[in-house]
Amino acid sequence: MQANAKNLLSMVAVIVAATSLAGCSTLFSGFGGPRLSERECMMRAMYFESNRSSAEGMLAVGTVVMNRVNDRRYPQTVCGVVSQKNQFAAGVTTRKMSRNGGVLAAQVADQVMAGSRHPGVRNAQHFHTAGLRFPYNNMHYVLMAGGNEFYEKY
Numbered sequence: 001m002q003a004n005a006k007n008l009l010s011m012v013a014v015i016v017a018a019t020s021l022a023g024c025s026t027l028f029s030g031f032g033g034p035r036l037s038e039r040e041c042m043m044r045a046m047y048f049e050s051n052r053s054s055a056e057g058m059l060a061v062g063t064v065v066m067n068r069v070n071d072r073r074y075p076q077t078v079c080g081v082v083s084q085k086n087q088f089a090a091g092v093t094t095r096k097m098s099r100n101g102g103v104l105a106a107q108v109a110d111q112v113m114a115g116s117r118h119p120g121v122r123n124a125q126h127f128h129t130a131g132l133r134f135p136y137n138n139m140h141y142v143l144m145a146g147g148n149e150f151y152e153k154y
Contacts, residue, residue, distance in 0.1 A: 038113065045078075046061045055107075057146010065082060074125075120143035121142060130149050
């Protein structure tokens with residue numbers, strides 16, 4: 001009995017260690033499920049963070065993700081950025097996508113992964129739902145697209 005409890009604790013420790021690391025290599029669609037690719041992480045971020053029918057909004061979100069990937073202050077992978085705690089929609093790596101929105105997200109993700117960027121996003125690494133306002137002086141808005149407002153911080 002004591003050996004079984006010890007084995008169970010060892011398994012739990014391995015699972016906790018694996019799931020607490022950032023990056024795609026630790027993201028699973030379910031316990032023991034397949035790992036998410038960089039493309040899948042990008043698709044999910046764009047799908048859950050923009051108006052699902054807006055290719056422009058998805059491209060803008062994808063541009064923000066890539067702006068973060070290219071900044072040393074953030075993880076250096078798409079999945080690492082997308083899975084950061086409290087940065088993107090809750091369940092972004094686990095919730096189900098509809099077929100229609102998923103097809104558009106896949107198309108735009110392919111474009112972003114091939115180097116396309118939304119020119120209006122510029123160097124923005126942040127966005128929030130359009131219409132919200134915050135009392136900070138360091139938020140400089142550059143674009144509204146897909147139900148979000150994109151901004152740079154100075």
